[in-house]
Structures are given as C-alpha cells and as structure tokens.
Amino acid sequence: MNKDQVTELIHRYTKVSFIVKRMAESLIKDQLSDALTNGQFYMLRYIQEQGTCTSSNLAEAFFVNKSAITAIISRLKDKGLINRVRNEDDRRVVYLTLSEKGKNLFTETEMRIHLLLENFITEFNEDEISAFITTYEKLSTILVDLKKNQQEEL
Template sequence: MSKETIQSLIDRYIDVSFSVTKKEESLMTEQLGSEITQDQHYILRYIYRVGSCTSTKLAEEFEVKKSAITAIINRLWEKGFIKRTRDEMDRRVVYLTLTEQGEIFYQKIEEKINCFVELFMSKFEQSEMEQFIDTYEKLNQVLIEIKDKQ
C-alpha cells in the first residue's frame, strides 16, 4: 500500500470512529434516561452476567482505577441496585451482586438497549452484521495484543 492510501485509510478510520462513538453514546444515553449512566449500565451488565465479583475485578475488567469503580459502585448501591457482601474468611474482600431491584432495573434497561441496537442492526443483512462483528472482535483482539506488548 502506498503512503497516501495508508494515510487516507487512517483518516477515514479516525473520522468514522469518532462520529460513530459520539452518535452511539448520545443515542445510548437517551435510551438509558437520567436514572443511570453508561458506565453504571456496563457495570450492572457485567455483574448480571458473572453473578458476583469484587471491585478489584471490575477495575481490572474495565481498565480503570479502583477509585473510579468505587464511585460508580457507591452510586449503584445508593440506588439500591448493588449489594455488598463481605467474605466470611477474609473480611477485607467484598463481593458485589445485584439486588432484586437491581436485576429488575437491569432487565428493563437491557430490553430498551436491545430494541435500540436491533433498530440499527436491522438496516444490515445478517451476513453484513456478522462480518462487521467478526471484524470488530478482531480489532478488539489486535488492541489487546498491542496493549499487552506495552
């Protein structure tokens, strides 16, 4: 590939990545409403899927400092969505799970998010969507490999 072609592709990638990210964040925020932020939604989603975890595990998974996770967890706890349970053997370890209210809220929000995602996914053929997701997963893997090398 020529240097000009590479630069053109880089420019297109940066432009579309920025545009898609901003539009997606804005539309997702509309779906979530004022009750919950996107970060809080992702935390609820993660805990819902794994069942139970620690704030340390969340910080590792989301690649942020533990203090950032603690702030999000505190807000979710104040809303009654998260329950904290101390480990019987090691009282320093605190497990996070969703409360019944948290599960109900998460399922309600997830239904709205699924409808939103289905709205734009339906504009593509199944093969296009599968190819896009495969490519996006490959991009994710490449980024993980680059991060691991640093």
C-alpha cells in the first residue's frame, strides 16, 4: 500500500465510523424507548458475563475513569437493576451483580437488539460478514493494545 491508498482508506473508514456509531446509538434507543442506554446495556452485559465484578474491573474493561463507572452504576442501582455487596475480606471492594430485574431487562434488551440486527445481517454474504467481524476484532485488539501502551507510558 502506498501512502495515498492508506490515506484514502483512513478517510473512508473515519467517514463511516461516525455514522455507524450514531446509528448504533440512535436506532437501538428508538427501539428501546426509555429502557437502557447503550452504555448501561454494555455494563450490564459485562457484569452478567462475569457473574460478578467490581467498579475497577468495569473501568479497566471499558477504558473509562472510575468516576464515570460510579455514575453509571449509581443509575443502574437506582433503577434496581444491580446489587452491590461489600466484600468482607477486603472492605474497600464492592461486588456488583445483576438483580432479577436487571437480568430480565438485560435479556429483553439483548433480544430486541438481536431482532433489529437480524433483519439486515442476512443482507450480507456469510463469508463477508464473518471476515468483517474478524477484522473488526483484530482492529479492536490493536486499538486496545495501543491504548494500554499509552497508559503505561504515563
């Protein structure tokens, strides 16, 4: 690849990424009315996948400040979607788990997102979409590594 080709690809990528991001936020919000925001959904998913986790885990996983996590968790707690249990072995630590209500809302939300996406994922060739996601994951890994390196430099 020469320089011009790289520039062209970057331009095409950045152009699309902003709209895809907006659409992902917007379409799902339209579908889900006032249930969960994007961020809240991903937090719930992480907690569910891990079974239990801490604020620090979330902050590290999503590369955001701990205070941001505290705010999101606090909203989820207000909605009764998660439980917070202090660890008696190390009383600084608070374990987060999904409440029954949280599990249900998460599952319902996930289902609706899948329904929305299923409608058009079939418009892609299987190989195409599969390769796309694989590259996307690779991109994610690279970006994450880059971010981690930046953080370590501090």
